[in-house]
Amino acid sequence: MPDNARHTARLYRRMHDLAVTVLHERDPSALHGLVLAELLRACDAEVVVFKEGDWRMDAGPMTIATGGGAATALTDERACRQIRTGRPFSDYYATTPGTVPLTAQEIGRALDLRDVRRFAPGRRFAFGIPLPGTHSPVRGYVLLRPDGAFTASDCAYGTRIQPLLHAVDRQWELLSQWHAMRQAPSSSGEVTKEQAPSADAGLTPREAAVLLLLADALTAAAIGRRLGITTRTANKHIERIYRKLGTRDRVSTLNRARIGGLLPY
CATH class of the missing domain: 1.10.10.10 (Winged helix-like DNA-binding domain superfamily/Winged helix DNA-binding domain)
Structure with missing residues (x-):
């Protein structure tokens, strides 16, 4: 097995083990933070944004995490608006069949990162991992880093862990509903x-x-x-x-x- 394939397999096993652990977590607020931290480490990213819940183009929650801190709600409304309206992945995945993880360069949206850099200064490269489903315009993760484009290995990793991320997200939805009801x-x-x-x-x-x-x-x-x-x-x-x-x-x-x-x- 090539070194890149072995590396991707190791990262997948880490995310798999984390997903199993997360599915036994009783606090829904802890679920996404654990996943965000692992994504940052596995993809050597500095910032990751999770577009959570079902949201419209003008409203909806998001979580942001950096390599040096815990996950927090993204409260910069201008930044949220830029992400919701397609900087750089939302409108692409909303209008294009399929949910294959791609980089901003691959979808021809690298220039849109100029707006994203308002909340993540210096981050010039972006990688999107959408979650399967009917969410509109898209629900999933955006990872950013300043130097070095995301690679084919990163995309292969994103594709392989999509089912795990989807399972964690479903669990978060149901567990949040359970807690709210209880x-x-x-x-x-x-x-x-x-x-x-x-x-x-x-x-x-x-x-x-x-x-x-x-x-x-x-x-x-x-x-x-x-x-x-x-x-x-x-x-x-x-x-x-x-x-x-x-x-x-x-x-x-x-x-x-x-x-x-x-x-x-």
Whole structure:
């Protein structure tokens, strides 16, 4: 195996191991920070921006991380606006079929980096890793560095880790939904004991995500596709949920989960 291929394989294993760890993390706010730090290291980048959530051209959250600090919300509205409107990847992926990771040079958008440099001074090279899905104009990662263009090996790495990044992102969406639902106030305006995050019936974060998808009437096969896992693995998660809730089928499981405050009515 060529040295570049071995290097890419090592980096993939690191991201794979991190993704497995992340899928057991109970705090959704920690998920993306861990991934951003690994992307910075693996791609030798100085800045990485994650376009999170579903956002419009005029609104939506983003997270930025640098090699010397923790991930933080990107609050520079001018910078956010430039990224949302296609500096340099959003409009390209929104209008071009496919989600192959590419550099700004490859898509002919290197000049757009002049605007990006307003929030990342000196960063002349950019690499985009979009996430598969129906998000518009695009959801994913932009990495920047000042010297040395991103290479074919970087693109190969980005392509290989896309399913892992997609799985982490799906988990973040569902876990965030789970926490928001569990912490919603009761009719009295207080968070009940049943709604408190600690009262989770022993479900792992992954099982909580599967439970939410069960409540959406998804089959095991559909849950597998949504989470990027096999139908067999999805069924194993479902079986463990049944066992922990003391139920035998989907209907009784959802009823027990609602009575216990694990799902809304």
